[in-house]
Amino acid sequence: MGFWKSLFTTSDAATASKQTAGVGYIAEAKNTDDSRIFFSVDRTIDLYELEELCDAVGWSRRPIRKVRKAIQNSFLVITMWEQKSNRKRLIGFSRATSDHAFNATIWDVVVHPDFQGKGLGRALMKQLIKKLRSEDISNVTLFADPDVVNFYKQLGFMPDPEGIKGMFWYPD
Ligand SMILES: CC(C)(COP(=O)(O)OP(=O)(O)OC[C@H]1O[C@@H](n2cnc3c(N)ncnc32)[C@H](O)[C@@H]1OP(=O)(O)O)[C@@H](O)C(=O)NCCC(=O)NCCS
Helix, strand or coil, rough: CCHCCCCCCCHHHHHHHHHHHHEEEEEECCCCCCEEEEECCCCCCCCHHHHHHHHHHCCCCCCCHHHHHHHHHHEEEEEEEEEEEEEEEEEEEEEECCCCCCEEEEEEEEEEEHCCCCCCHHHHHHHHHHHHHHCCEEEECCCHHHHHHHHHHHHCCCCCCCCCCCCCCCCC
């Protein structure tokens, strides 16, 4: 997986990719052959393609109109794409909500199973955190499913710092 890890590049290939990737391109990780992986902050996402990505990891379906609203009202959305020739495929997604000053909360981090275990989830999270830090947001929180706690720990997230507990309220 090392090959994928530090592959943000300013090479000619990256410049070419930037041109075809379109608005919102922020960084690239590249493959060995004709395909490229890049990150984007563009929110014009085919929501049915996003639904397919979420289906692929077994997430429950959510109403498309609410997903659209959540994306529109998020502070930051970072998507990850595989590009082969002129075809782009959505292979990762993440977003954060924020008060635009102190706090941000990360939601819906997902990497397509075909691309998991290659360092791309970490790379996606790093892009998200880098963007939040560039907006001077220093308190970044998230809610981790039990089986991914160690993924986030490796990125520096701490469960219950100083004994603070996340608390939830649900309607009856
Ligand atoms: C969690 C997820 C985003 C990780 O993406 P990924 O691309 O497979 O992760 P990476 O390859 O970048 O892994 C980075 C490191 O975290 C570790 N890791 C990855 N998934 C892990 C998990 N579920 N539990 C513990 N560690 C994990 C990897 O082993 C790797 O460590 P290493 O560098 O020591 O080998 C991805 O598995 C996914 O989309 N899962 C389904 C959706 C999900 O559960 N999202 C989180 C909701 S809170």
